[in-house]
Amino acid sequence: MVEEDTEIDCVLRPMNCEINLLSRSDGSTMFMQGDTTIVAGINGPMEVKSQKMAYDKLSIEVTYTPLTGPAKVDDRLIETYIRESCESAILVSLHPNTMICINLQEVQDSGGLLACAINASCLALINSGLSMKFTIAAVSCMIEKETGKIIMDPDNTQLKNAKAEFTYAFDSINKDIVCCHSVGRFSQSEFLASVDKCKQVSQFIFDFYREITKKYANTV
Amino acid sequence: MREVPLTNCERNFVNKCIEEETRLDGRRLLQPRPVKIYFGSKWGCCMVSLGHTKAIAQVSCDIRQPKTFRPNEGTIYINVELAPLAAQHFESGRQSEAAILISRQLEKCFKDSKCVDLESLCIVADKKVWSLRIDINIINHDGNLIDCASIAVLAALMHFHRPDVTSTGEEIIIHPASEKDFLPLTLFHYPVCVSFITFENGNTIMDPTYIEERVGVAELTLGMNSYRELCSLHFDYLTKTMTVEDVISAVSNHAANYATKLVQDIKEAVAKDVQSRYKKDDSDTSRFKESIQTNKITTMISDHISIKLQKWDETMIEDHAEIENNNKSCIIKHEEGSAELISVFDDSINKEESFNSTYDSDSDNQCLELSNPEKKHIIIDLVDDSD
Numbered sequence: 130m131v132e133e134d135t136e137i138d139c140v141l142r143p144m145n146c147e148i149n150l151l152s153r154s155d156g157s158t159m160f161m162q163g164d165t166t167i168v169a170g171i172n173g174p175m176e177v178k179s180q181k182m183a184y185d186k187l188s189i190e191v192t193y194t195p196l197t198g199p200a201k202v203d204d205r206l207i208e209t210y211i212r213e214s215c216e217s218a219i220l221v222s223l224h225p226n227t228m229i230c231i232n233l234q235e236v237q238d239s240g241g242l243l244a245c246a247i248n249a250s251c252l253a254l255i256n257s258g259l260s261m262k263f264t265i266a267a268v269s270c271m272i273e274k275e276t277g278k279i280i281m282d283p284d285n286t287q288l289k290n291a292k293a294e295f296t297y298a299f300d301s302i303n304k305d306i307v308c309c310h311s312v313g314r315f316s317q318s319e320f321l322a323s324v325d326k327c328k329q330v331s332q333f334i335f336d337f338y339r340e341i342t343k344k345y346a347n348t349v
Numbered sequence: 350m351r352e353v354p355l356t357n358c359e360r361n362f363v364n365k366c367i368e369e370e371t372r373l374d375g376r377r378l379l380q381p382r383p384v385k386i387y388f389g390s391k392w393g394c395c396m397v398s399l400g401h402t403k404a405i406a407q408v409s410c411d412i413r414q415p416k417t418f419r420p421n422e423g424t425i426y427i428n429v430e431l432a433p434l435a436a437q438h439f440e441s442g443r444q445s446e447a448a449i450l451i452s453r454q455l456e457k458c459f460k461d462s463k464c465v466d467l468e469s470l471c472i473v474a475d476k477k478v479w480s481l482r483i484d485i486n487i488i489n490h491d492g493n494l495i496d497c498a499s500i501a502v503l504a505a506l507m508h509f510h511r512p513d514v515t516s517t518g519e520e521i522i523i524h525p526a527s528e529k530d531f532l533p534l535t536l537f538h539y540p541v542c543v544s545f546i547t548f549e550n551g552n553t554i555m556d557p558t559y560i561e562e563r564v565g566v567a568e569l570t571l572g573m574n575s576y577r578e579l580c581s582l583h584f585d586y587l588t589k590t591m592t593v594e595d596v597i598s599a600v601s602n603h604a605a606n607y608a609t610k611l612v613q614d615i616k617e618a619v620a621k622d623v624q625s626r627y628k629k630d631d632s633d634t635s636r637f638k639e640s641i642q643t644n645k646i647t648t649m650i651s652d653h654i655s656i657k658l659q660k661w662d663e664t665m666i667e668d669h670a671e672i673e674n675n676n677k678s679c680i681i682k683h684e685e686g687s688a689e690l691i692s693v694f695d696d697s698i699n700k701e702e703s704f705n706s707t708y709d710s711d712s713d714n715q716c717l718e719l720s721n722p723e724k725k726h727i728i729i730d731l732v733d734d735s736d
Contacts, residue, residue: 141654145638148647151489152401153436164390166637168488170434175350192441196394196407196433199483200442232434234488236396236405237389237637281656329658341649342451 138153139281141330142241144337146249148256148345154232156257160249163284169249171257173229181228186221189230193246196235207233207243211250214298214308216265218251220260229259240284241269243296243310248334255342265307266334267298268327270321279323281330295323299331354436363564363661367548374400374558379603381496381556384611386504386618387640392531393509396483396637397501400558401491405485406501406511412472412521413480423470423478427455429485429498436490436559451495454583455502456565458540458572462580465506466535470513472521479511481534492559495570500615507619509534533623539612540580545569549591553600555607567593573608624723657679 142163151157154170174187181188191208193200211231219229231250235242247267252259271283271291280287288294293313300307306324315323370378382400389395393408415422429452431439440443443455460466470479483505485498510531513524546557546565553569554561562568566588572581584597618635625634641648 139656139658141649141656143653145641145650146648147641147645148649150647151403152491153489154434161638161641164637166389169435170488172433172437178460192433194430194434194441194486196405197409197482198428230433230437232432234405234432234434234486237391237394239390310428326658330574330656332507335653337649337651344649345647 138326139330140155140183141282141333142284144168146252146341148252149342156253157248158252158256160245160252160280162241162245162248164237164239165241165245167245167249168236170211170232171229171253172232174224174227177226177228182226185225187219187224187229188220189216190228191231191233193233194235207246210243210308210310211247214247214265215250215254217307218261218263218265218300219254220262223260241282243267244269247298247308252338252341255338263300263301263302264335264338265298265329266338267296267308268330269294269296270323270327270332271295272315279326281326293319297327299326299328301335304328304331359560359565363560364549367552367554368550370552372554373560373579378552379555379600381607384500384614385640386615387635387637388622390510393505394641395508397497397502397504399493399497399500399556401489402493402497403489404494404497404501405486407504408481408505410479410511414476415471415478420475421471422467424480425460425465425467426480426482427459427502428483429455431487435487452500454495454542454581455498455521455568457581458542459502460498462540462572464536464540466537469535472516477521482625487653490559492557492562493544495542496544496556500611504615504619506534506663507536507615508623538574538576538578539616539619540572540574541608541611542572542581543608545596545600547596551594551653553596564704565645567596569596569600571604573605575609577605577609599656624640650718
């Protein structure tokens with residue numbers, strides 16, 4: 130059982146990113162976690178169609194384009210997750226009667242696509258300069274079928290023998306869960322264990338945000 | 350959102366610049382922007398940047414029944430996606446006129462010029478053939494989408510490898526990469542598109558940027574291969590009244606020279622990546638990772654992050670113990686904001702819920718909502734069982 134392990138080492142795949150790479154978006158980023166790559170671009174705040182207008186808050190539109198073929202149900206699910214989590218992070222009441230568009234393009238998928246997409250959209254939001262209550266960081270993990278071990282940030286080959294897969298997004302202030310997605314069967318204690326581990330790991334992603342923002346914001 | 354109209358100032362400025370044979374980005378009139386190609390980890394996936402214009406192409410294949418009038422030929426389908434990521438005035442979901450125009454030009458250039466050996470894609474005549482699908486996603490629109498897309502398509506087609514198949518009369522076996530090596534496509538010739546824009550004053554420029562595209566009066570796209578043969582041609586007036594002199598003969602020679610050089614560069618880039626994959630040598634490749642430059646101020650490259658996690662077990666086990674002993678304390682301990690919102694269910698529902706908790710994805714509130722010891726026991730038992 131997992132609880133009997135005394136010290137657990139885990140390895141995150143290398144995170145690489147380039148900020149501001151698209152000339153037509155107000156904020157953009159290409160974010161890589163291992164081989165999983167997402168390009169995200171933010172436009173706005175801008176004029177909104179009357180049927181989508183909200184008089185008291187910013188409305189958020191998310192479009193996710195998969196690499197091949199038209200958008201499927203899973204892609205719509207990613208859109209929903211990102212819209213909901215970004216809405217909780219952005220100060221929506223600051224820009225009433227306007228909207229922003231978060232556009233995502235899948236470039237490569239080798240595991241942890243949802244986590245990568247959430248992180249990419251958060252970095253793009255930081256880059257676009259919208260006021261936010263907090264930043265969000267998503268971490269994915271899985272439970273191995275045979276050993277029951279929790280593996281952080283798994284890639285495609287590891288995911289093949291997964292019993293369950295989780296993606297959590299945390300806010301940067303209270304480290305509360307903003308978004309949670311899971312696939313597969315798991316017990317309650319396994320779930321709580323994975324939440325706790327991901328919460329600790331999320332700190333490293335927040336540090337990454339801070340470093341990249343520091344790097345370019347100092348010289349602007 | 351509608352496209353932002355071009356101001357008169359911008360229009361006059363660009364026209365004046367072109368008249369004086371200078372361009373906004375400092376190029377000469379017939380000078381293209383630099384091309385960069387990066388490959389993905391899968392076969393047939395590449396990202397091409399032409400100046401600021403960026404496109405991603407992915408080739409995929411599956412087995413289909415052939416068309417009845419071509420029973421021994423595979424099929425190609427080209428799909429261009431103009432998402433709002435490329436420019437805000439593109440709408441997602443619906444195929445715009447611009448997207449259809451680009452797909453049609455690419456079809457003319459690649460499909461109708463018969464550059465792919467479609468007969469080699471046949472498995473069983475009249476029954477099973479490979480069907481290729483090329484998806485092009487534009488991620489940044491800075492003019493000349495067609496050139497960028499055509500480079501991406503050519504690089505992706507040259508890079509693509511399909512699985513090997515063996516046909517045993519009735520059955521067809523598709524071999525995975527571990528059994529038989531994937532096979533590259535056969536290309537007879539290598540076409541690319543080269544675009545020009547003509548201005549009011551009669552000057553013609555190559556590889557226009559977005560603003561130049563909007564000011565120009567006539568556009569010309571030539572599909573040329575490395576043997577200086579014309580594969581496709583598209584000429585269109587962008588305004589109604591202008592007439593331009595014969596542009597085609599003026600620039601075709603330059604286009605052919607450029608196409609030859611460009612195809613050579615693409616071939617080299619593809620060959621280098623394919624070789625490195627065959628040798629499984631990752632030292633000097635141009636993958637997506639390499640598109641992020643190390644020394645730029647807006648980039649960040651990190652290594653594997655190794656983390657020593659705190660012990661989860663002790664605190665949590667204590668918590669569990671507390672859950673078992675005293676349910677009230679567990680609510681205080683685990684409070685995640687959502688916990689209080691859930692009212693106490695009646696017995697039957699709760700039992701059902703607790704059974705679900707082993708596989709239900711949204712069961713994070715399970716341990717929090719318990720308020721009476723009996724139900725608690727059900728859960729604990731379950732947990733023990735499943736462990």
